[in-house]
Amino acid sequence: MLRTFVASRAFVSLMAGVLAVIVAAVGAVYFLQPNKKMIAYCAIMPDGIGLYRGNDVKMRGMKVGSVTDLRPEGTGVRVDFEVEAAHPLRGEASATTVSDSIVADRTLAVFGTKGPEWKNSDCITKTVTPKSLTQTFSAMSKVADELRGGDDPAQQDRIKQAITLFDRATAGTGPKINDIITQLAAALRSPDAAVSHIGSLIDKLNELIASVANNWGDLRQMLDGFAPILQTVNDVWDQVTELVNSIVTILPWLNDVTTKYGGPILQLLDSSVPLVHLLGANVGGLQQLVSMVPSIAGMFRTATDPQTGAIGVSWAAPRVALPAQQAEQVCAALNVVAPGRCGGTQDGMTSVDLVPLILGSVGVR
Structure with a gap:
């Protein structure tokens, strides 16, 4: 009998009705969730255009609550809304209104950052709204x-x-602009060349930086070695500075000397040139040097100014006077050594040029 009841249409209809009631109840609990815990917040918006009670409140595109009230406050509009307790606002909260089109109702979008939970007693003031069509x-x-x-x-x-x-x-610039655009288009059609050049420059710069990094020890050692060199340059430069200062002092003095006495000095040097040439004329030994002395002495005996003809230097060899008795003996001896050198005695005295006599005794003519 029980098997017959279970297999009857009445039992099947009853079970189908019960199952439908259960599914409906579960769906209502799932979708409506009348007992879900909510957190109330408020925000001061610049305007409430497009917002109404019951409009959705979204966080990152997901619905988390709804608008509960709107009323004017100051120069803006206070919007009260609720958010699920599972998605509380944190950190620095902000709000704005968004819509899919310019004529549709707007939804309230809220945002938060990392940090502590936002106090629901404080209204959000960091808010913005899109401009209306009228504005x-x-x-x-x-x-x-x-x-x-x-x-x-x-x-x-x-x-x-x-x-x-x-x-x-811009009149007449069309062809030039066209050429520029054409060249730019050509460059954009083949950007590999420019990119290749830039890449090559970056590679070269990388190699240069790597080289400097790898040889930084040597560079540092070289730079350290510059210290004593620079110190030496500083010391030498101080001496150069002193030398220049000395030259600055000496040059005016030389200028004065040259201005006042340049003429006589140059004339004296001109007169001494033949004598210097004579002294340096292939002197092979002491005997040749000594043999030149009489000639030099003769030249110095009377030196005249080449311009005026006046006597500039007069020189004569020293002479010696002897008593008459001794003078005769000395004169006879001198004529033996150098015939004709002694001219005789006068008043018991004789005069002899000693320089030619002495030099002649050693073979000088």
Whole structure:
């Protein structure tokens, strides 16, 4: 009998109805969730355009609550809303209104950052709202009116004047602009060359940096070695400075000496040139040097100025006077050594040139 009841249509209909009630109850609990815990917040928005009670509250695109109330407050609108306790606002909270189109109702989007939970007693003040169509068109109308020149007749044609001036300035530049655009297009069609050059430059720079890094020890040693060299240069430069200062002092003195005595000094040097040449004329030994002495002595006996002819230097060999008795003996002896050197005695005295006599005794003629 029980098997017959279970197999009957009445039992199947009953079980289907019970199952439908259970599914409906589970769906209601899942979708409606009447007992889900909520957290109340508020935000001061610039305006409430598009917001109504019951509009969705979203966080990163996911619905987390709904708007519960709207009322004016100060220069803005206070929006009260609830958010699921599982998604509390944290850190620095902010809010804005968003919509899929310019005519649809808006949803309230809230954001948070890392940090402690936002106190629901404090309203969110970091808020923004999109501009309405009226505000947008009003701004566009204002810009167009300013461009047109407003009510000033002198400025109403400035757009036309600007376009005319631009047309004049760009007249005849079309081919050049076309060439520039063509070259730019060619470069953009084959950017590999430019990229290759840039890559090559980066590679070279990398090699240079690597070389400096690898040889930094040697560079540092070289730079350290510059210290004593620079110190030496400083010391030498101090001496050079002193030398230059000395030259600055000496040069005016030399200038004065040359100005006052340059003529006589140069004349004396000109006169001494033949004597210097004579002294350096292939002197092979002491005997040759000594043999030149009489000639030099003769030249110095009377030296005249080549310009005026006046006697400049007079010189004579020393003479010796002897008593008469001794003078005869000495004169006879001198004539034996150098015939004709002694001219005789006068008043018991004789005069002899000692230099030719002495040099002649050693073979000088």
